[in-house]
Amino acid sequence: MMVRGLIGDLAGKVCKFILPIKYDIFIGSTSSSIALCTLASIDLLLEVSRSDLMNSIAVAGRLLSENKGIDALVRYVVADKRIRCIVLAGKDSKGHLAGQSLLALWLNGIDDEGRIIGSMGKDAVLTLSKDEVDEFRAQISTMIDMRGVTDVDSIRKCIMVDTTN
DSSP states (O other): OHHHHHHHHHHHHHHHHHSOOOOOEEEOOTTOOEEEEOTTOHHHHHHHHTSGGGGTOSEEEOOOOTTHHHHHHHHHHHHSTTOOEEEEEEOOOTTTOHHHHHHHHHHHOBOTTSBBTTOOSTTOBOOOOHHHHHHHHHHOOEEEEEETOOOHHHHHHHHHHHHHO
């Protein structure tokens, strides 16, 4: 397990060098309780960041991996108590299936080894404690699954419907 972790860390550093991704998150409205996760769709994240949709969401960000990415997302959400809804949109990362894994985490939690129950991701093992996962699951009342949707207008319509209910 330790060798696999070292290989994963090394692969992550190589990926950051070869394919740097400049944008992690964009902050939106301080009165919103909605976080938008564009998964592996970086172009969608940039389009959203430049749109009026930012006035209706607290934060927009990406999610590429089913382990370290979800660890970071959960810690961010738990630290920002106003976030109650996560919208998953954009293309899910192949093999990692970070969006499917986040949805599985919210629905099912983790087992005693930190593996996300029901995840189809190839390495869906978190460093989060069960308490952190439980806090995340309790805080998020709604997860809207729009995986595969890359049209900002469709996302806007969904978010506007959810905020008026």
